[in-house]
Structure formats: C-alpha cells, structure tokens
Amino acid sequence: MNTKSIWLKGLQSLLTSSVPQCLICGKHRQASSQLPSICVNCAAAIPWIVSPRCLKCGRHVGCPDCNRGGETSPIICNRSAVAYNSVMREMLGQYKYRGNERYSALLGLMLDRAYLILKEEREKEQRVQRSSPHSTISSFFQNKRAASGILWQADLLVPVPVSDSQLEERGFNQAERLADVVSQRRGIPQLPLLVRKHHTGKQSFKGRAERLADMKHAFAASPAMIELFPNWLGAMKPMDRPLQIIIIDDIYTTGSTLRACAEVIQQMTEAYRYDVEIYSLTWARS
Ligand SMILES: [Zn+2]
Ligand SMILES: [Zn+2]
Incomplete structure (x- = not known):
C-alpha cells in the first residue's frame, strides 16, 4: 500500500x-x-399511519371487522404508529424474537408519535364539542375542561402482559419497554395492572373465532396491584372527567387481546367507582 x-x-x-x-x-x-x-x-x-381510514381501530385500509358491528368494545379507539408490512415484520422480528433490545428505543419513539396523533385528535374533538350548540350532558364535563384550556393527556399507561413462559424465553416484555419510552417522554405513569393467566399460543396460526374464545379468560388483575392500584387512584387529584387509560401493545391484529385487557381494566376501575375511558396504542396495525 x-x-x-x-x-x-x-x-x-x-x-x-x-x-x-x-x-x-x-x-x-x-x-x-x-x-x-x-x-x-x-x-x-x-x-x-398518519390519518387512519378506520377511526375505531386505527387501520390504514378499509376495515371489515369494525363495520361488521355487533361486537361491543370497551375501547374507545385504537391508534397505531405504522402499517405492518414486510419491512416492519422484519423489524419486529429483530426486536421481539431475536431479542435485540436496541430496538425498544426506536419502536418506542415510533409509538410516541402515535400517542401524539391520538392526543391531537382528542383535543380537536374537544374543540368541536365546545363549539357545538347541541351539547349533551355527557359532553358537559369535556366542554368544561376544554373551556378551561386543559389539553388532553392520558392518566395511565398499561402494557399488555406476557405470560411467565414468554417472559422467560424473551427476557423482557416488549409492550412494557415500548410503554416506558412514552411514559418517560410524556410524563405519564405506567402500571402493570394485568397478568396473563395462560399462554395462548402463537396467535398468527389461529382463526378469528378461535382467537376470540382463547382471549376471553387470558387476562386478570395482577395480584401485585391489589393494593397498589387503589393507592394510586387515591393519590390522584380530583377530576371532573373519567380516568383516561391507554393500553399499550406491539401489534394490533384482531384487537381481541386489547379488548380482553380492557374488560379487566374496566372491572378494576369500576370496583373503585371510577369512570374510565380506555384507549389503545400499538406500534403496528396489521
Ligand atoms: Zn376498524
Ligand atoms: Zn438504514
């Protein structure tokens, strides 16, 4: 040379x-x-996904599931950061199955963008309701809040739990790591309210009906939260609105996981006589 x-x-x-x-x-x-x-x-x-086609589940393409109707959901709406294509599948594979934890900050940042979109949408809706001459009693509190200039903010993030065997295999709960990023950036607390009772197997190999049946009893209130959750509720400032909770997961496929989690959260908050509005936020929407 x-x-x-x-x-x-x-x-x-x-x-x-x-x-x-x-x-x-x-x-x-x-x-x-x-x-x-x-x-x-x-x-x-x-x-x-900047402006979802389905306002209910946040899907970027036409949505037969939400149009089917009949299925009541305790979730007000879902928003996802990205559409799940082959590039995103590879990314999630690196993170979730190959355990490359360096991806958690990246995917978390992407999820944070979806949080900001949800927040912006809710604030826009508050402004519309404020200017509407036909206010209903249910929108009274929201109007009051909008008038006082308080912006929309989630009170709590709840990650979808993984089972003990999944945790052992993977070494971390991917949803919890993603929620950590949003929690730190937005100053919203995170509580692992739920546990996964049994491992439901690889969801992608199952049909819709099978998944729904599987999910029904998959989640429960975490025994560790029996004291912690009421303490946290008690420490909240008095609010003139329902609690706003966001469930966090990596991917939304049929939504059955998120709905099952939401049902348990709803029971938990109702047990302490709190009204709750539940939303969900996922990194990807398939
Ligand atoms: Zn939909
Ligand atoms: Zn590159």
Missing part, C-alpha cells in the same frame, strides 16, 4: 466513524432527525 492509499483509507475510516451506523441496514449513512438510531433511507421506508 502506498502513502496515498493509506491516507485515503484513513480518511475513509474517519468519515464512516463520524457517520453513525444504522440499526436497521447497518450502513453508515446520515441519521434520521426524528429517529436518530436509523438512517434517512430506512426512515423513509416506514409506512406511518
């Missing part, structure tokens, strides 16, 4: 070391400003 090529090699390594390595493609490229752990190219390939 002559002096010139040594010099060029040195310069090249200096340049690549100053440009961060992308977590997804592994290349040294300019980092995305919104998601600093990945490059601009990988960030551009993210299928963000």
